[in-house]
Each structure stands twice: as structure tokens, then as C-alpha cells.
Amino acid sequence: MASYDVLYTFGYILASMCIVFPPREFREGGLTIENIFSSLIGSEDVRFIHHHIRRTSLTVLIHSLLPLCYYIGLGYTSPGLQLFNLGKTSYLWIGFLCCSLLIVLVATLTVLYWYKNNWSKHPISKTLERHGNRWYAVASDINIEYRRITKFTSILGQTKVYITDSWIVKVSTYNMDIAYQSDVHLTLHDTDSHAISHENMGPVQYVSITVSSIRDGVHPFSIRLNSNDYNDLQTKIQAPIRNARNIVIHQSLSDKFLDAFQNQVALNEKYSVPADMELEQCIGCMQTTSDVKLTKRCDDATSGDCVQCYCRPMWCRQCMGKWFASRQDQERPETWLASRSPCPTCRSTFCMLDVCRIVVAE
Ligand SMILES: [Zn+2]
Ligand SMILES: [Zn+2]
Ligand SMILES: [Zn+2]
Structure with a gap:
């Protein structure tokens, strides 16, 4: 040649x-x-x-x-x-x-x-057939759920993982794996860390999870995702993810902060409300009842940087933590725990010590 x-x-x-x-x-x-x-x-x-x-x-x-x-x-x-x-x-x-x-x-x-x-x-179609008598009925069910914006999506290279309300779908170059959520056992089986990833510059950890279905003919398959998406995935999956080998998952910085925020709130003084007071839904997530009240506890009422907030309880702990994190200097996470944030409604300044859990008085 x-x-x-x-x-x-x-x-x-x-x-x-x-x-x-x-x-x-x-x-x-x-x-x-x-x-x-x-x-x-x-x-x-x-x-x-x-x-x-x-x-x-x-x-x-x-x-x-x-x-x-x-x-x-x-x-x-x-x-x-x-x-x-x-x-x-x-x-x-x-x-x-x-x-x-x-x-x-x-x-x-x-x-x-x-x-x-x-x-x-x-x-x-053959894969879908194992989940119902008519494959196109299963297909239309998945099509409908895929269109919902609440689905979980993880795209790594050519492989895409979608988790809808009832399905786990993995799409690869030539094939697609499907499992029905209530049929599956999930096992965390491996992680791999890379100092620099091609997808997003910086250290990154990937977790691999085996999805095994109890349904006949459905072969187990493995899904791989960035460990930062792991918490999101957990909220979308009904079954617990088994971690028999005690694999340590690196949380994203904001997840770590939210954990620290929750721990601090648990240690703070409680705020008791009368038993007949009706607590509203959290206006952040509309999913849980509001369970925190901002009350200045870090200092005397008149000294310090924090200001007493007179808003009625409108937020849950999780959303208050996310709000707090969103108001911080995103470049310097080490300062977050000691920082302050304005109240989402009245803008009074508060710190983490002022976030009080609501307890109903006896
Ligand atoms: Zn909320
Ligand atoms: Zn307020
Ligand atoms: Zn304060």
C-alpha cells in the first residue's frame, strides 16, 4: 500500500x-x-x-x-x-x-x-412485550410518561437513562433496556472516580447501579451516572437502592450543604405553635407542610446583623436550605455555614441559628 x-x-x-x-x-x-x-x-x-x-x-x-x-x-x-x-x-x-x-x-x-x-x-418491541401483552400499549404508556417534565434524565456519552413515574429506561446505540419500577431491585455495584472528566471539567465520580427485574425474561442491566445526580435519582425511584458493599458516594457541594443545614436546624431551638393553628403548604415545593419559622435566636433582639422576621411559617426545611444556599457566594462554599440570607418574603436578614423547627404545643 x-x-x-x-x-x-x-x-x-x-x-x-x-x-x-x-x-x-x-x-x-x-x-x-x-x-x-x-x-x-x-x-x-x-x-x-x-x-x-x-x-x-x-x-x-x-x-x-x-x-x-x-x-x-x-x-x-x-x-x-x-x-x-x-x-x-x-x-x-x-x-x-x-x-x-x-x-x-x-x-x-x-x-x-x-x-x-x-x-x-x-x-x-420484544423488550416491551415482556411487560404486557401488547407492546404498543406499553409503548404508549412510556411515551406519555416520558413527556412529563418530572422525569429524571442522565446523559453520559451515547447512553441515556430516563426514569419516569413508573419506568426505568436506558437507551444505548443499538438497544434499549426497560424495567417497570415496582418490579425492580436496585443495587449499587461500583463507582469510579476521575480527576478530570471530559464532560465537565473537574473531579467527578460515577456510580453504577444494577437494575434487576423480578419479571420473567427481563435481563438485569446496569445504569451509570454522575454521583451528583444520585440524590435526584433516589427521589425518583420508589425502591431503596441497596448498597451491600458500602460504597461511599461523594455528594455534590449543595447536597453536602443541605445536610449540614438540616443538622443545624435540628439542633436549633424549637418554635411552638398552638395546636389549632393550621400550617400552610410550603410555597417552595408545594409538597410538604411548612415546618420552619425564622425567629432571631443568634443574638439579643436589638443587636447583631440579623433582624427579627414576622412572617408566618411558609417554608419547609428543605426549601429554606435551598433558598439559603442560592443567596450565597457560589464561588466560596466554605463561607456558607457562617453566612446570612434575607427572608424569602420580608427580606429580614437571618442566619442558620435563626431557622426554628415548628412543634405543635400540647
Ligand atoms: Zn418546601
Ligand atoms: Zn420574613
Ligand atoms: Zn441570626
Whole structure:
């Protein structure tokens, strides 16, 4: 092979790698099969399952064309190899051409087989079938839940993990794994830490969780995510995540702060309210009853930087902690614990010592 052919071959291998494993720059620039052929495969938001059935099928077809395209490209760049003149080229190249054509043929036949009866033979449809008698009924259920904004999403490279109200879905290049939330056992099985990650500059820890379903025929699969998303994941999952090997998960800075905030509030003086006082829903999350009152306790009523707040209880501990964190210097987390924040309603300054848990008087 001439040096020019070697150059072409390396260039082609590099380009193929970018097609099969698109680097971040390609994904951000929209240079993915999903994006380029979006009109053909439909929107993920509208018909999630159908989108991925078509996407995986198209991906198989496009990837199967890579060896053949290499052959054709080489034929043009190196006419000396006589690649288009089968009588004069070497047996090695004829063998390569036959293999390339065979790969395209097998891929095409496979996709045609999947397409039978409106995609009922596709591996994703088969996976869905294990969760219900009719795969398209399961598909429409997942499509509806996927559209809700409350779903958990984690995207690492080519793999996406979605957790909806009742499903755990892992999408990869050629496949999709699905488990029904109430069927699963989750086990934390590994973590790996990296000093610098490609995705977000800075140290990062990834956790791997095995999802095993008690349903027949549903194979266990593993999901991997940034440990910063671990708390979010836990709130979205109904079952506890077993941590038999006592793996230590590094919390995100804001999670660590929220823990410290809760601990401080638990140590602070309580604020008692009469039994007949009706506590309102927290206006931050609208999910729990408000359970803290800002009362100046850190100093005398008239001295110090804090100011007495006269607002009625309107917040829960969690939301008050998040509010407090959001008002701090985000560049200097070491100062947060000793800092102050304005009351979310009346703007009176308070510190962590002034956040009192509400107790109902006997
Ligand atoms: Zn709240
Ligand atoms: Zn106030
Ligand atoms: Zn104070």
C-alpha cells in the first residue's frame, strides 16, 4: 500500500469512529444520526418508543455501510489498486468487497425483518412485550410518561437513562433496556472516580447501579451516572437502592450543604405553635407542610446583623436550605455555614441559628 492509501485508511477509520461513537463536540454540534435524520425518525418527545425503534434501525443500516463506503472511497483515491475492475484487482480486495456487501445485506434483511407488522419484531418491541401483552400499549404508556417534565434524565456519552413515574429506561446505540419500577431491585455495584472528566471539567465520580427485574425474561442491566445526580435519582425511584458493599458516594457541594443545614436546624431551638393553628403548604415545593419559622435566636433582639422576621411559617426545611444556599457566594462554599440570607418574603436578614423547627404545643 502506498503512503497515500495509508493516510486515507487512517482518516477513514477516524471518521468512522466519529460516526459510531460521536465525541461531545459532534453531539453538541448536532452531527449525530439522530439529528441529521430527525425528519425520518420522528421526535423523541412526541413518540419516544417509535423514535428509538427507527433510530436504532437506521443506525444499524448506516453503520453497516461503513466498510463498503471505505472500499468505494479507496477505489477513487487510489486508481492504481483497480478496485472497480474486479478482473485485475487482488483476491484480498475481492474478499473485502464480498464481506462488505454481505454486511450490508445482513443489516438490510435484519431491519426489514424488524419492520414486519409495524415494527413488532424489533428488539425494543420484544423488550416491551415482556411487560404486557401488547407492546404498543406499553409503548404508549412510556411515551406519555416520558413527556412529563418530572422525569429524571442522565446523559453520559451515547447512553441515556430516563426514569419516569413508573419506568426505568436506558437507551444505548443499538438497544434499549426497560424495567417497570415496582418490579425492580436496585443495587449499587461500583463507582469510579476521575480527576478530570471530559464532560465537565473537574473531579467527578460515577456510580453504577444494577437494575434487576423480578419479571420473567427481563435481563438485569446496569445504569451509570454522575454521583451528583444520585440524590435526584433516589427521589425518583420508589425502591431503596441497596448498597451491600458500602460504597461511599461523594455528594455534590449543595447536597453536602443541605445536610449540614438540616443538622443545624435540628439542633436549633424549637418554635411552638398552638395546636389549632393550621400550617400552610410550603410555597417552595408545594409538597410538604411548612415546618420552619425564622425567629432571631443568634443574638439579643436589638443587636447583631440579623433582624427579627414576622412572617408566618411558609417554608419547609428543605426549601429554606435551598433558598439559603442560592443567596450565597457560589464561588466560596466554605463561607456558607457562617453566612446570612434575607427572608424569602420580608427580606429580614437571618442566619442558620435563626431557622426554628415548628412543634405543635400540647
Ligand atoms: Zn418546601
Ligand atoms: Zn420574613
Ligand atoms: Zn441570626
